[in-house]
Amino acid sequence: MSSRTLPLLFINLGGEMLYILDQRLRAQNIPPDKAKKAGWIDDDRRRVMNDIITTMFNKKFLEELFKPQELYSKKALRTVFDRLAHASIMRLNQASMDKLYDLMTMAFKYQVLLCPRPKDILLVSFNHMDAIKDFVKDTPSILGQVDETYRQLIEMYTALSSGEFQLIRQTLLIFFQDMHIRVSIFLKDKVQNSNGRFVLPTSGPVPHGTLVPCLIRMFSCSGEEVMRRQFSNGGNYTAALREGSFEIFGDRVTKLGTNMYSVSRPVETHMTGTSKNSAQHTKVNVAPNPLAKEELNMLAKLMGGLEVQKPGNADNGFRVNLFSTDEEEEEALISRPDDLLYGVINIQATKDQQANAELAKIMGQFAESGEQSPSSSSKGDDLLAMMDGL
Helix, strand or coil, X not given: CCCCXXXXXXXXXXXXXXXXXXXXXXXXXXXXXXXXXXXCXXXXXXXXXXXXXXXXXXXXXXXXXXXXXXXXXXXXXXXXXXXXXXXXCXXXXXXXXXXXXXXXXXXXXXXXXXXXXXXXXXXXXXXXXXXXXXXXCCCHXXXXXXXXXXXXXXXXXXXXXXXXXXXXXXXXHHHHCCCCCCCHHHHHCCCECCCCCECCCCEEECCCCCCCCCEEEEECCCCCEEEEEECCCCCEEECCCCCCCCCCCXXXXXXXXXXXXXXXXXXXXXXXXXXXXXXXXXXXXXXXXXXXXXHHHHCCCCCCCCEECCCCCCCCCEXXXXXXXXXXHHHHHHHCCCCCCCCCCCCCCHHHHHXXXXXXXXXXXXXXXXXXXXXXXXXXHHXXXXXXXX
């Protein structure tokens, strides 16, 4: 397993979380009079996004994140994102957080599976980074944190060999292998089966640097070509596209990792792309993708049950509900397993007892932290401290 996988996993999952939150915060469509009465204004949306991104790209936290290390367990990584999602005035019920995390993980799993070559995982990461940078383009202090993360990504990953990227891809797939959560947008696009497994396409462009499979060439001992034989490749492949840019600015070419919930996203009619390339920042005046919209509606019109509490308590903010009604959310919370294992059978060795005890301690501290909100200056340090204990 690769010791360089964690930063890519964290950044891509974080990017997917921000896509979902931003889309639903923009889609509230609360009438101005009611929004004013409820205490909700557009500044709150920007505050939520800025707080989460500030915490996500905290300097000390990223320094620890980019150190070579094994992936966290599923439970530990989920704890990190629980804390990250609550780094702002927004509050999520546990069942709603389950839904949010499920969508994040399945979206990135789909992107990893569809990468034409292992190195393209870095382009997917840059697509997420490009979108995050656009979220905070009017906040120079946070923009500097994002630019520094670009620099670290380029420094760590651009010089890696194809074999090292293959190891990173394999590590990610091992992490995702037992996650088979059905997502309606994927089901309706027919890229996911009813059992939650993805359907890989047999069409589209081949990876950069390769040829369309259809020819076998045979050579003699001296290296001279002596025979050619054609064969059917069983698909509808096309020539490779140009290579995407691995710099801070540039065309990533691939659409994997861009925002599939964006209102400016053109409707995709093939299975190899997920959205518009945000790196180009090109405005496309088309209707929102109905499949992406329906996905968010079926997952409770993400944050549809907006409730803004009175600022009488330091931790008060608005509660986010990923379900259509409060009753559905309560029912999901009741039926929620005590320990989310995503169908994985974990066989714990004796030597892991100390690590498990430490993780239980961290989870207990997280539960207690729900009663009080840390100051914005300490949110990154909280995540860093939690990582030290993993």
